[in-house]
Amino acid sequence: MEQTAVRIGELEVPESLDSRGADGFTASAELANLVNGLVWGNNDLWVSPGTRLEAARPSSYAAMRLWAAKDGERHVGRALLEFPLLDNRENAFINVMVHPEYRRQRIGTRLLHAAEEAAAAAGRQVLMSWVKQAGQPAEPSTMTVLPRSGPGALPEELASVRFALASGFVLEQVERISVLQLPADPEGTGRLLAEAQTKAGPDYRLLTWEGGCPPEHVEQYARLRQRMSTDVPQGQLEYAEEHWDAERVRHDEAEARAKGGRVLVSAALHKPTGELAGHTILEYYPDQPEVAYQEDTLVLQAHRGHSLGMLIKAANLVRASELWPAARRLMTWNASENEHMLAINVRLGFRPVGYEAAWQKRLAGLPGQGR
Ligand SMILES: CC(C)(COP(=O)(O)OP(=O)(O)OC[C@H]1O[C@@H](n2cnc3c(N)ncnc32)[C@H](O)[C@@H]1OP(=O)(O)O)[C@@H](O)C(=O)NCCC(=O)NCCS
Structure with missing residues (x-):
């Protein structure tokens, strides 16, 4: 296994983008936009750092924690963990990304472990992750991974699929992402x-x-x-x-x-x-x-x-x-088995452009969980 000098550390959610220490948050937001743009093939998933900051601000309903993987001062990976605080208090939502130049160096795994430990320490038992991909889901074959519920299949050669399976996640569902021209x-x-x-x-x-x-x-x-x-x-x-x-x-x-x-x-x-x-x-x-x-x-x-x-x-x-x-474009997400909603969308002119995998992992046995 290749070792790198990349360091993993938690980032603070700053008061504002002008606050001291906000540079790290902005750099991490830019990395998220870069990786999303590469996965999606265009900039439609771009979210401004300001919007990301407001989404990350803690409230009585949710809190977020953010980790960065840095090579010197360069942000090369991130993990974002969200905790619902009012309901679903056994769950946490995770998203991990690594810059393409730094992949297959176990940086994603180290980021995921940092987030998993924090989730377990907070008493969370189930991690969920939604991962988008442009194009159409695969036809089921020996080269695909099937969800536990509903139609759709994922090509097993996708990095996100390999990573999720290697990290102990189970594919639960495949959602269709559709776009309507406006x-x-x-x-x-x-x-x-x-x-x-x-x-x-x-x-x-x-x-x-x-x-x-x-x-x-x-x-x-x-x-x-x-x-x-x-x-x-x-x-x-x-x-x-x-x-x-x-x-x-x-x-x-x-x-x-x-x-x-x-x-x-x-x-x-x-x-x-x-x-x-x-x-x-x-x-x-x-x-x-x-x-x-x-x-x-x-x-x-x-x-x-x-x-x-x-x-x-x-x-x-x-x-x-x-x-x-x-x-110009309206994006929507629907479970592939949600026939009635999909039928309405098709009549309105929505066309499938991608899909989203819903992954789930039980955190049994992690340190801090106590069971
Ligand atoms: C998925 C992603 C985070 C993986 O990051 P990474 O740092 O390359 O992952 P790691 O090096 O820790 O990989 C851990 C294991 O996952 C599997 N894996 C990851 N990427 C793989 C690939 N491209 N091909 C085959 N196996 C792969 C391997 O088993 C690997 O272990 P190994 O290298 O010892 O064989 C990265 O590809 C990425 O950012 N993709 C775009 C965003 C995304 O899809 N995120 C979804 C996760 S929530």
Whole structure:
């Protein structure tokens, strides 16, 4: 095994990008953007250091820790570990990256070990990692790795696959990543919206808001956000229900603003009961002007079959094209087994461009875990 002079150390999350010691955080953010760009083949996954800093700021809901691998002053690797603090307190989310010039020197392994020890010391028992790849998942063959749930397969020669398997992770799921060209075709989207409105009928009213949920709906909106954590197919990922209330909704909105993000939500109100039946969220960061992100979409079980998914998605798209004229691509992530959501996306014009592997590892037996 080749030994290198590369040192692993924890990086502080600075108060601001101008604070003393913030250079390391910025250099690490730049490394993340470089490696993501190489994996993805373009800059669509670029996230500004300022947005990364706001995402890393601790709150009552989550905390992050960051490790750097440095060759002298040069950042050549990083591991980011996120701890949910309110729910899912047995879990931690990990992302490891190494500069291409420094691979196969066990730097990734050393970074992962540092993060795993910290996770175990904090009582976390399950590590999860989501790894993106451009292109289409492989057809299952002897040269592929199959997930424990759902369709899709990963070519076993991918560095991330080799690394994850060598590090004791299990492939749980393969998500499809799709892109819709923006601005969405106004005629086509308008037609789908009108059809969905007719099918939904007079019992449902469409609500659309930017930034903050209207106060009269915030409790119900929190309920939808909570249900999102259990109602999407997640295979055997040990992800428990999140706890959402109005305070968490407001925190989430404030965090998006602090990150420089704009948030657009469409929801369907069931008029006879006053209940919010479903919601969909788009996010946009003007410092990454050509890309918008599709976040949650959920229709509650009792309200399915009324075209509400199409209604709220098409409405949000129409509004997004007005609000964010510079946006050219909308990215979305869906479990490959989530047929209904994928069918809506295909009708709206989304096309598959990549996939995301969901990996999971139980930390049994690591020092600090005590079992
Ligand atoms: C995945 C990644 C972090 C690995 O970093 P690394 O420092 O090269 O990994 P290591 O040297 O510690 O590899 C550990 C073991 O993983 C396996 N492995 C890693 N990369 C491999 C490759 N390209 N081919 C075959 N096996 C590989 C090997 O078993 C290796 O042990 P060995 O070299 O003794 O045979 C790096 O390739 C990377 O940054 N990729 C892009 C980002 C990414 O996909 N991150 C996902 C992880 S969360």
